[in-house]
Amino acid sequence: MTSKSTITQTIDNNANRFKAISSFIGANPELGHEEFQAAARLTEELEYHGFQVERGVLDIPTAFIATYDSGKTGPVVGFLAEYDALPDLGHACGHHLICMMSIGAAIGLKSVLAETGGSIRVYGTPAEETKGAKVPMAEAGLFRDVDIALMAHPYYTYEKSGESLAMDAIQYEFFGRPAHAAAQPYEGVNALDAVLQLFNSINALRQQMKSDARVHGIISEGGKAPNIIPDYAVAQFYVRSASRTYTDELVQKVLHCAEGAALQTGCTLKTSFYEYSYDELRTNETLSQVFSDQLSEMGINPKDVEVGKDHGSLDLGNVSIQCPTIHPFVKVVGEKHMLHTKEFRDLALQEPALDAMIFTAKALANTAYEVLSSPDLLQRIKDEFAAATK
Numbered sequence: 001m002t003s004k005s006t007i008t009q010t011i012d013n014n015a016n017r018f019k020a021i022s023s024f025i026g027a028n029p030e031l032g033h034e035e036f037q038a039a040a041r042l043t044e045e046l047e048y049h050g051f052q053v054e055r056g057v058l059d060i061p062t063a064f065i066a067t068y069d070s071g072k073t074g075p076v077v078g079f080l081a082e083y084d085a086l087p088d089l090g091h092a093c094g095h096h097l098i099c100m101m102s103i104g105a106a107i108g109l110k111s112v113l114a115e116t117g118g119s120i121r122v123y124g125t126p127a128e129e130t131k132g133a134k135v136p137m138a139e140a141g142l143f144r145d146v147d148i149a150l151m152a153h154p155y156y157t158y159e160k161s162g163e164s165l166a167m168d169a170i171q172y173e174f175f176g177r178p179a180h181a182a183a184q185p186y187e188g189v190n191a192l193d194a195v196l197q198l199f200n201s202i203n204a205l206r207q208q209m210k211s212d213a214r215v216h217g218i219i220s221e222g223g224k225a226p227n228i229i230p231d232y233a234v235a236q237f238y239v240r241s242a243s244r245t246y247t248d249e250l251v252q253k254v255l256h257c258a259e260g261a262a263l264q265t266g267c268t269l270k271t272s273f274y275e276y277s278y279d280e281l282r283t284n285e286t287l288s289q290v291f292s293d294q295l296s297e298m299g300i301n302p303k304d305v306e307v308g309k310d311h312g313s314l315d316l317g318n319v320s321i322q323c324p325t326i327h328p329f330v331k332v333v334g335e336k337h338m339l340h341t342k343e344f345r346d347l348a349l350q351e352p353a354l355d356a357m358i359f360t361a362k363a364l365a366n367t368a369y370e371v372l373s374s375p376d377l378l379q380r381i382k383d384e385f386a387a388a389t390k
Helices: 003-013 015-027 036-048 095-110 134-139 191-208 244-265 285-297 316-320 342-348 351-372 375-388
Strands: 052-055 064-069 076-081 119-124 148-150 153-155 166-175 214-221 232-241 268-273 329-331
Touching: 003 015, 003 095, 003 351, 015 036, 015 095, 015 351, 036 052, 036 064, 036 095, 036 119, 064 095, 076 095, 076 351, 095 119, 095 153, 095 351, 134 316, 148 285, 148 316, 148 351, 153 351, 166 191, 166 244, 191 214, 191 232, 191 244, 232 244, 244 268, 285 351, 285 375, 329 351, 342 351, 351 375
Parallel strands: 076 119, 076 148, 153 329
Antiparallel strands: 052 064, 064 119, 166 232, 166 268, 214 232
């Protein structure tokens, strides 16, 4: 029996267990940092298969790192698991599949690790949809000694690992002075006017933005009653672009817009970050091609694997700055439905999606095996990473 056959058999032997866990998580959606049931089921399964589990990583209650060491020197393979749900929509992004793709892959790869050497880590990363735990994990350096990091995302088609946008989430609070809007409006300082001026200034700035820039926001607080001059108003914005460098530059330009709005209206301004900042995803193309090759070996026509696209922002970008990383999309539903929709959620809970989850776990495990068994391939991956991070 070949090593890949061993991986396949191991995953197939546990497929019913993996499907049951995924179905449980899918039927019991939990929001970010509240994934207590999911984290419990996932860590129990990893311990059942001989992994050593550290829970509550970085004092994040639902974060974990599970490790299996072959006892032989060799590369460190990281698999990333997400398991948070969306408000009101549940698992409309398929995170109940993502977690078991990665855990299934880790358990499959474990079956041949005595041959390859090295170690496996499964990172349980809560709250990808909001304050993604990969950000503080990366800040703490938890990925710096990882040789390759892999995960796959459910979708309606196959797509190579592509790009994502760096992002900052910034809140602008304006403080004015209340007054009766009809009797003494001249006594007031209108904080809502400052917010509206901020939006107008950003819109004027768009002509000078690069084409990959995205700046979009909401008014989260705009006053209490129309007959009171609002003394407090708040706008929240996402500022994004294809690189951290340009995102930082754009953040400063938007800040100047906010400062100008405060000056024009007589308000005072307070700025803060209300979510974590994400770096751009830097796909390791060499590693990405290995995954694509595994799909081809497993019967997927290369013509059916689309070029990687920009899907917004991912906390995985912060991981890709520290180690070679991929984030391909895999087909789990047979109809074209976008992520974060009820239609995708409902199909992603059905048996074909669970079968696709098992298929993807094998592809991820086979990808890692190829790298572990080929020092030359690993060196090419590392060389690409080193060149990209200069």
